[in-house]
Amino acid sequence: MRHATAGTGPHVLREINRDLVLRILRSAEDPPRVIDLSQATGLSRPAVMRALADLGGAGLVESLDPADVAAPRIGRPAQRARFRAELGHVVGVDVGPHKILVKVADLAGRVVATRRLDVSDRTGGAEILAAAGDAIAGGIADVRTGAAACAPWAITVASPGLVSTGRGDVRLTPSMPGWAGLPIVDVLRERFDCPVLLEHDVTLSLVGERWLGVARDVDSAVFVQWGERIGASILINGVPYRGAHVAAGELGFLDVGTAGSGDTPLAAGGVGPFERLVGAQAILTLARAMSAADAGGALHRTLSLAGPDSGLPALFAAAAAGDPTATAIVDTVAHRFARGLAPLILLVDPQRVIIGGGVSRAGAPLLDAVRAAVAGRVLETPEITLSPLGEESVALGAVRHALDSVEDRLRV
Amino acid sequence: MRHATAGTGPHVLREINRDLVLRILRSAEDPPRVIDLSQATGLSRPAVMRALADLGGAGLVESLDPADVAAPRIGRPAQRARFRAELGHVVGVDVGPHKILVKVADLAGRVVATRRLDVSDRTGGAEILAAAGDAIAGGIADVRTGAAACAPWAITVASPGLVSTGRGDVRLTPSMPGWAGLPIVDVLRERFDCPVLLEHDVTLSLVGERWLGVARDVDSAVFVQWGERIGASILINGVPYRGAHVAAGELGFLDVGTAGSGDTPLAAGGVGPFERLVGAQAILTLARAMSAADAGGALHRTLSLAGPDSGLPALFAAAAAGDPTATAIVDTVAHRFARGLAPLILLVDPQRVIIGGGVSRAGAPLLDAVRAAVAGRVLETPEITLSPLGEESVALGAVRHALDSVEDRLRV
Numbered sequence: 008m009r010h011a012t013a014g015t016g017p018h019v020l021r022e023i024n025r026d027l028v029l030r031i032l033r034s035a036e037d038p039p040r041v042i043d044l045s046q047a048t049g050l051s052r053p054a055v056m057r058a059l060a061d062l063g064g065a066g067l068v069e070s071l072d073p074a075d076v077a078a079p080r081i082g083r084p085a086q087r088a089r090f091r092a093e094l095g096h097v098v099g100v101d102v103g104p105h106k107i108l109v110k111v112a113d114l115a116g117r118v119v120a121t122r123r124l125d126v127s128d129r130t131g132g133a134e135i136l137a138a139a140g141d142a143i144a145g146g147i148a149d150v151r152t153g154a155a156a157c158a159p160w161a162i163t164v165a166s167p168g169l170v171s172t173g174r175g176d177v178r179l180t181p182s183m184p185g186w187a188g189l190p191i192v193d194v195l196r197e198r199f200d201c202p203v204l205l206e207h208d209v210t211l212s213l214v215g216e217r218w219l220g221v222a223r224d225v226d227s228a229v230f231v232q233w234g235e236r237i238g239a240s241i242l243i244n245g246v247p248y249r250g251a252h253v254a255a256g257e258l259g260f261l262d263v264g265t266a267g268s269g270d271t272p273l274a275a276g277g278v279g280p281f282e283r284l285v286g287a288q289a290i291l292t293l294a295r296a297m298s299a300a301d302a303g304g305a306l307h308r309t310l311s312l313a314g315p316d317s318g319l320p321a322l323f324a325a326a327a328a329g330d331p332t333a334t335a336i337v338d339t340v341a342h343r344f345a346r347g348l349a350p351l352i353l354l355v356d357p358q359r360v361i362i363g364g365g366v367s368r369a370g371a372p373l374l375d376a377v378r379a380a381v382a383g384r385v386l387e388t389p390e391i392t393l394s395p396l397g398e399e400s401v402a403l404g405a406v407r408h409a410l411d412s413v414e415d416r417l418r419v
Numbered sequence: 420m421r422h423a424t425a426g427t428g429p430h431v432l433r434e435i436n437r438d439l440v441l442r443i444l445r446s447a448e449d450p451p452r453v454i455d456l457s458q459a460t461g462l463s464r465p466a467v468m469r470a471l472a473d474l475g476g477a478g479l480v481e482s483l484d485p486a487d488v489a490a491p492r493i494g495r496p497a498q499r500a501r502f503r504a505e506l507g508h509v510v511g512v513d514v515g516p517h518k519i520l521v522k523v524a525d526l527a528g529r530v531v532a533t534r535r536l537d538v539s540d541r542t543g544g545a546e547i548l549a550a551a552g553d554a555i556a557g558g559i560a561d562v563r564t565g566a567a568a569c570a571p572w573a574i575t576v577a578s579p580g581l582v583s584t585g586r587g588d589v590r591l592t593p594s595m596p597g598w599a600g601l602p603i604v605d606v607l608r609e610r611f612d613c614p615v616l617l618e619h620d621v622t623l624s625l626v627g628e629r630w631l632g633v634a635r636d637v638d639s640a641v642f643v644q645w646g647e648r649i650g651a652s653i654l655i656n657g658v659p660y661r662g663a664h665v666a667a668g669e670l671g672f673l674d675v676g677t678a679g680s681g682d683t684p685l686a687a688g689g690v691g692p693f694e695r696l697v698g699a700q701a702i703l704t705l706a707r708a709m710s711a712a713d714a715g716g717a718l719h720r721t722l723s724l725a726g727p728d729s730g731l732p733a734l735f736a737a738a739a740a741g742d743p744t745a746t747a748i749v750d751t752v753a754h755r756f757a758r759g760l761a762p763l764i765l766l767v768d769p770q771r772v773i774i775g776g777g778v779s780r781a782g783a784p785l786l787d788a789v790r791a792a793v794a795g796r797v798l799e800t801p802e803i804t805l806s807p808l809g810e811e812s813v814a815l816g817a818v819r820h821a822l823d824s825v826e827d828r829l830r831v
Contacts, residue, residue, distance in 0.1 A: 169798065169799075179798070227662070227663040239766070241766075243655060243660065248655065249768075250639070250767060250768025250769070250799075251639040251768050251769055251770035251799075251801065252768055252770075252799040253768075254765075254768045254798055254799040255766060255767055255768040256766060256768075257765040257766065257768075257798055258765070258766065260765050260796075260797070260798060261761070261762050261765055261766075262675075262676075262758065262761065262796060263674075263675065264674075264675055264676015264758070346674065346676070349673070349674065350673050350762045350766065351766055353666075353669040353670070353672050353673055354651070354653075354667060354668060354669065354670065354673075354762065354763055354766055354767065355662065355667055355766065355767075356661075356662025356663050356664055356665075356667040356668075356669075357663055358663035358664075384672075384674060385672075386581065386591070386666055386669055386672060387581075387663075387664040387666040389663065
């Protein structure tokens, strides 16, 4: 709904009706008939027709010849209306220390192009920013149907660290040297001549889960990103909660009393105490140590040779197959993780906890162990589940965020 | 503002104008003149006069003879209007394991009666509930001006534990045996024949601080109750945040890794791990142990004889006077407290942290030590301050809560 206008009267009603009809058209799987629109909006048939005429005049909607529509025919085929989702595109970009993932979607939110780029070998923030720009350009090129090179309607960039959404840069990203302080928004806006937005990656994961994943039906949830880095985002009343300094959910920096001293310095090398306890790298280190008793065993040999990318899947596969050492490791990992998850649950009291990130690919054995480990540490136990979107959630959330930002341009 | 009415037109405008004028009158220190009301509301003089006539007809407002008003006189004295705050009363009740505090306020929020009752010797929840009822009746009796015994317009009861605001009882109060499960709201509603509301005490502390204390100017804050029990309430967008199961802010149950094992059982005797680490009783135990090296010293002798009520003031007075042992104890306490406060700050990212409860009476030495101990554990440091309302904050918050609930009865 737009802000209060100078007066009230028929033209305001007509505007509201257009918005209603357009919203239904944009979310419809198949092009609806006038009667469908009338039922979905509660508007009269003439009011729907008027709205369709206005939307058609603005180029947002087109009428379909009944012959074009593959729909069951009973009686005279009715005319259908279609939102012209191809009118423009938005781009969601997930930028991380290891990969860049670009998704281009039409105005109905259908992803029409995806680009993925490994940037593990890039040495600095500026190089990563240039690579992100190239990946965006590539994604846009993939969807150009004619000769005309159209700028996207909006680009949302997802970044780790403490993000300044207002200034358009990042204040702190220990995982990406040289990224903090770069004028990310300015550089990309210059290159693509369209609005560019910057948002925290874990927040966008939650937006993605709320759009297409397991947060669709709840207004209160927490998303925990569990990889080498650990972070959380919090959904309150259906809206991501950012905190007074856009720094809420910094789970990775919790000190849950490791090694008995409890006085761990905040961030040795920019990695938080909880990340040092149970991030992907810490899990691998722990697994190597715990499996060393059987130094000739298959598990230890596999883990000795592997990095986190292949080591953790091997560990979790062994646990799923019932290997007792692997099972003990997973149990220890779950108990360590619960020591950080419990404070989050005790303080925020979410209805649902969604665990995403690379470690969440461990699947059921880890999830079950985490549920058991958390149960004894909280007063109210939320549902705990794994992210179905996996590592796509950030880029999809960025697409949704960009789509939300162009809503105003879809008003007639 | 009330909900949408069936139509729009002059009568709706007139209603809105009445609400505006009444709101100004209710919050005014001195009875305003018509011109003051016109300036404060933006309404024309005739519109203000019409609103005053309506409000006067309903008995909510009275006109004051200029001679009754002590105001500077320049020119002809203007008539003034006054909200009849004495029309009714509301009651805020803070019920805890040791004391019951009742505050009765008029409809402008001025506290006109206070009753305080020690209930440390009461043996069960039912007995405490009966005592609370008697204290409320006493407070109401104090403000009866005529012969008529009028029921209060609303009573808000503040309780520790997990409060079911809907059911009107408490699910879990380890600190008050027999209190959980009592039909608190039903019993008091029966006795006082008025609406009775139940709310979590720490939430109401925050409401009190937002009304009259140090949260007046912020929309994002955390209130930490620090006594024998430890709890927190969270202000988001100016509204207390309760969580999906009305269980947010359970700081006292955080396990911050005491004694190296980190696997403390959740609640031995219903007291949370963080409360066992740094609640009032734990501080006294720590102080006795740390001062034992100088067993003949004044500090150790004082602490050995004292309970938390007198021992902690003695400890903090010694620290304020520069006693090195007391200073070291305060420093240790602050570091332990920071281990729980840091997760709260890292996860919620509030603009301001307000520390209340008995321990907060320690004042500046402890506050300074807490600020220093927190600084190395968080990414964004909020303002950290002490509650100016102290142990009054809960009852005052309950008064504000009850006042909010009677807003609808003030509509003409």
